[in-house]
Amino acid sequence: MSQLHGVETIELTSGTVAVTTIQTAIIGLVGTAPDASGGTAASGSSGTPILDNVIDFTATIKGRQGNVINVAALAGQPAAENPAAVATSARWDPESLTLEITLGCDEHGAITAKPGDVAEAVGGVDGAKVSAAGTGDGIVQPFSLQLAGGEDEPFPLNTPVAVVGTTLLSRLGEKGTLKQALTDINDQRNALTVVVRVADENDVAKRRAAVLKGIGTLSSAKSVTTYQPRIVIAPGFSEDDAVGKGLETVAGKLRAVTYVDCASGATLQEVVQRRQSYGARTELLRPRVQASDADGQLVYRPYSAFAAGLRARIDFEKGWWWSKSNQDINNILGVEQIDEFILGDENCDAN
Incomplete structure (x- = not known):
């Protein structure tokens, strides 16, 4: 039996043998952290x-x-x-x-x-x-x-690193997307997350190439960390369809799901049109959510990190069969856009 996320997979080979269980509520996160610790x-x-x-x-x-x-x-x-x-x-x-x-x-x-x-x-x-x-x-x-006191670089480029909790957050520095994404995940639950840090490029094409390279390394995460991600995200980058397709590709290899963010202010028509180019392992997320940043300013952030943490929390607390719908999301103040919802109406905005 296997599910896309949140359930333990039981593999039977032949006859009466021991079963192997695989925990599937593991998040794969790709992002940047230009001032991350370089080791000691x-x-x-x-x-x-x-x-x-x-x-x-x-x-x-x-x-x-x-x-x-x-x-x-x-x-x-x-x-x-x-x-x-x-x-x-x-x-x-x-x-x-x-x-x-x-x-x-x-x-x-x-x-x-x-x-x-x-x-x-x-x-x-x-x-x-x-x-x-x-x-x-x-x-x-x-x-x-x-000599003593030497420490390896905690987040080497394009290398999967397993993280639980907040211990290593300070080693990511303040810049880039990784620290904020991990914080958003941990606000929901201290979920096991496989982190891949990629180069922070100013050029759009180089940035896209760096993120895609990092996404590709998620397929080797189990060999490096012994953990295989089943929810893959790249907050701040998945609005780009090249990145979204890269996430969908690695999700297929890992038997995972991917949460792909839509651009800020995306219309209903844009979301529906974009959805047609993605398969069942991809979930498009809209709208963005409002939260307070480190300076106390109210900002709208991609929802994918919150959604991944929420999915992990539901899996552990209630079970993989529970939907993310109508669940409390910690540490958000509101949403960027409000869509009409009328129970039973197929033509409402939400549907």
Whole structure:
């Protein structure tokens, strides 16, 4: 048995075998977030401000892979024969991912290396995956440390990312469509959402191409996140029929439904005419809904994110067989257009 959304699919292969259940109230969301967090580079420090010998080390690559980088500094040793001062030097060992530093010393073996000397030596190493900075006048002592704190980019471009709740909302930044869409979804229910961030382009054609590319990656969401979206949306972009058709195409592949927004102020005739080019897996949404933005201004926003969150909420609270009609929608103040509805009248605007 299978349904487009809101029901668990039971797959029977042969005979009396265990059944596999698949949760289908999962949202696939495509949008932009130009100031989203880009990840964090691993880092570490040696020395102390009291001795004025602090050196800060930072991985040159962002992400968790920098957390395995080691830094080791050993005191230089003058040659046994003809002792002479040793200059501070550094080398990168790609096999062990270790930056090896030799601290400069005088002819008697007393360390003379200062933070600036170490930073200069590290800066001259080709291929090193770590940089160093230090300007103190203190003497650097031997040390060993492992970089830490590196975090991967939470929303890499064109990559499905599974999100639940509001924990990662701040990592999306304030610009673009994704944060607002996730907020609209979460206002209805903290639904499991597979998010795909796409490039924010100013050119209309490039923007359309970027969104279509992101929509296409939803078909690989299960391989990447283990979750398969069954409600796919692209608020702010699906007014474009190229985007709407892209959503319909991926919905067919995923056995999903797609909620496609109509343009602001679309007339009844425009909606009916547009509807003729879409199939059963596509639901056109009109009108837009009024809500308050972060600045307290009343604005009209696409309904698709609200509708997707509402569908998920109904599925969990009442069951997949309940209609979205005549259900409470959280955090909206009104609608952009009001259509006539007369019960039993086939010719009213709503019908």
